[in-house]
Amino acid sequence: xxxxxxxxxxxxxxxxxxxxxxxxxxxxxxxxxxxxxxxxxxxxxxxxxxxxxxxxxxxxxxxxxxxxxxxxxxxxxxxxxxxxxxxxxxxxxxxxxxxxxxxxxxxxxxxxxxxxxxxxxxxxxxxxxxxxxxxxxxxxxxxxxxxxxxxxxxxxxxxxxxxxxxxxxxxxxxxxxxxxxxxxxxxxxxxxxxxxxxxxxxxxxxxxxxxxxxxxxxxxxxxxxxxxxxxxxxxxxxxxxxxxxxxxxxxxx
Amino acid sequence: xxxxxxxxxxxxxxxxxxxxxxxxxxxxxxxxxxxxxxxxxxxxxxxxxxxxxxxxxxxxxxxxxxxxxxxxxxxxxxxxxxxxxxxxxxxxxxxxxxxxxxxxxxxxxxxxxxxxxxxxxxxxxxxxxxxxxxxxxxxxxxxxxxxxxxxxxxxxxxxxxxxxxxxxxxxxxxxxxxxxxxxxxxxxxxxxxxxxxxxxxxxxxxxxxxxxxxxxxxxxxxxxxxxxxxxxxxxxxxxxxxxxxxxxxxxxxxxxxxxxxxxxxxxxxxxxxxxxxxxxxxxxxxxxxxxxxxxxxxxxxxxxxxxxxxxxxxxxxxxxxxxx
Numbered sequence: 001x002x003x004x005x006x007x008x009x010x011x012x013x014x015x016x017x018x019x020x021x022x023x024x025x026x027x028x029x030x031x032x033x034x035x036x037x038x039x040x041x042x043x044x045x046x047x048x049x050x051x052x053x054x055x056x057x058x059x060x061x062x063x064x065x066x067x068x069x070x071x072x073x074x075x076x077x078x079x080x081x082x083x084x085x086x087x088x089x090x091x092x093x094x095x096x097x098x099x100x101x102x103x104x105x106x107x108x109x110x111x112x113x114x115x116x117x118x119x120x121x122x123x124x125x126x127x128x129x130x131x132x133x134x135x136x137x138x139x140x141x142x143x144x145x146x147x148x149x150x151x152x153x154x155x156x157x158x159x160x161x162x163x164x165x166x167x168x169x170x171x172x173x174x175x176x177x178x179x180x181x182x183x184x185x186x187x188x189x190x191x192x193x194x195x196x197x198x199x200x201x202x203x204x205x206x207x208x209x210x211x212x213x214x215x216x217x218x219x220x221x222x223x224x225x226x227x228x229x230x231x232x233x234x235x236x237x238x239x240x241x242x243x244x245x246x247x248x249x250x251x252x253x
Numbered sequence: 254x255x256x257x258x259x260x261x262x263x264x265x266x267x268x269x270x271x272x273x274x275x276x277x278x279x280x281x282x283x284x285x286x287x288x289x290x291x292x293x294x295x296x297x298x299x300x301x302x303x304x305x306x307x308x309x310x311x312x313x314x315x316x317x318x319x320x321x322x323x324x325x326x327x328x329x330x331x332x333x334x335x336x337x338x339x340x341x342x343x344x345x346x347x348x349x350x351x352x353x354x355x356x357x358x359x360x361x362x363x364x365x366x367x368x369x370x371x372x373x374x375x376x377x378x379x380x381x382x383x384x385x386x387x388x389x390x391x392x393x394x395x396x397x398x399x400x401x402x403x404x405x406x407x408x409x410x411x412x413x414x415x416x417x418x419x420x421x422x423x424x425x426x427x428x429x430x431x432x433x434x435x436x437x438x439x440x441x442x443x444x445x446x447x448x449x450x451x452x453x454x455x456x457x458x459x460x461x462x463x464x465x466x467x468x469x470x471x472x473x474x475x476x477x478x479x480x481x482x483x484x485x486x487x488x489x490x491x492x493x494x495x496x497x498x499x500x501x502x503x504x505x506x507x508x509x510x511x512x513x514x515x516x517x518x519x520x521x522x523x524x525x526x527x528x529x530x531x532x533x534x535x536x537x538x539x540x541x542x543x544x545x546x547x548x549x550x551x552x553x554x555x556x557x558x559x560x561x562x563x564x565x566x567x568x569x570x571x572x573x574x575x576x577x
Contacts, residue, residue: 048472083469100475
């Protein structure tokens with residue numbers, strides 16, 4: 001995916017100013033930045049939730065808005081931050097919705113669709129939960145359901161908006177490990193917005209930092225993350241420790 | 254409740270049988286009484302004076318009541334689905350009142366247009382809905398706003414209704430009385446409601462999907478607004494048609510869908526038939542009680558609905574809270 005001269009404003013307030021980004025295929029890219037930096041806006045623009053006002057976003061050398069809505073859903077899957085569904089649907093039914101981009105209205109699932117759903121359930125380790133109701137699962141398990149739904153779309157690109165926000169630490173790590181597996185084993189390009197800098201460093205191939213609707217830097221984590229760049233982005237002095245090629249940002253003082 | 258949830262189809266069959274029984278009871282309750290055999294004989298074999306008057310007076314009333322109950326309940330369900338708000342009810346958010354204004358005006362100024370009255374009334378309902386929708390749309394559907402705007406519109410529209418009524422000295426239509434109906438009313442309702450019911454059976458998946466967040470649906474390649482437009486249109490039509498024939502009946506659209514949901518859950522392939530049948534049964538029972546309780550005087554079905562329905566609804570809600 002490629003972003004060209006993208007600008008976005010809403011209610012006379014500018015949220016994005018002339019941004020250019022080239023996302024690397026089959027890598028995990030994480031967008032970080034303080035609140036109001038425009039990182040979520042960027043994700044909404046990438047996922048066609050917001051209409052583009054100026055500039056363009058290209059996917060396979062074609063403007064994303066030139067795709068038909070279903071065509072686009074076969075290229076890009078999105079896991080949104082807020083998800084809801086009638087609580088008494090079972091997990092398998094919900095994951096099955098991931099096949100909708102390939103079906104006509106009221107068309108039932110083919111054998112191939114069912115195999116793909118099985119695969120998505122397998123990858124996200126939900127086999128024993130597939131017949132349970134969604135609201136009987138834990139937060140981490142529910143998040144895996146939404147990721148499985150996105151996987152069932154069989155897209156080359158997966159976008160996620162703060163996938164670990166409401167989760168406890170165990171579920172956070174499990175979710176991020178799952179995303180790494182999806183990226184490495186199935187070569188799915190992952191672009192996500194994430195709050196935790198340490199997790200972003202650890203789990204990403206590339207980091208993009210934003211502030212006030214502008215791109216601050218983009219690159220491999222240990223090339224771009226240091227005290228000086230973080231100060232520029234977050235307006236705060238954060239200690240960065242290097243230990244055996246591993247980077248740690250101390251988020252306490 | 255759990256047994257019902259496991260066998261929703263059997264439950265729906267049960268409801269059909271209950272509706273059948275209620276139908277025969279309602280036909281037979283009143284100043285004229287005939288036995289079942291007499292009724293059948295009178296209807297199909299030989300002329301019977303009593304059966305003939307039952308056929309002319311009570312049959313239309315009972316059938317109209319069932320159809321209106323069914324339409325209002327479904328309308329409420331669809332509004333709840335489309336607006337993602339459990340409080341959405343065509344009466345509460347002012348759609349009925351908007352339709353009522355037009356219905357009254359047609360009755361006063363263009364009484365000859367009887368056959369087209371439901372259609373023209375629908376325009377009133379649609380305009381009201383568009384007003385509510387556009388006022389509560391602020392970069393997305395805000396469900397709280399819809400109720401607030403709806404309630405405000407509801408009061409405004411009701412005031413206009415009262416104004417029209419006091420200026421025209423016509424009988425009040427806003428209390429929801431189902432009184433004298435002819436077979437013409439039955440056919441008129443049928444023409445509009447039956448096709449909508451059939452269409453709805455094909456839209457169960459759309460209703461299920463609207464339970465997801467709009468953003469999720471967009472990412473699944475689904476045109477949410479098309480779904481929402483079609484379902485809202487049907488909801489407005491169902492409600493306006495009922496208003497055109499039977500006036501305003503509150504509470505059916507709110508109570509029945511919740512009741513049905515408690516029984517069969519949120520899968521719309523079961524929920525839609527259950528809601529339709531429950532709506533018919535409940536309004537029929539309320540109307541029958543209303544006309545027998547203090548015969549020969551009548552209590553409107555709307556009042557009975559609210560009086561019995563309210564407490565039952567609270568009881569059911571409490572029970573379902575305990576269960577979960």
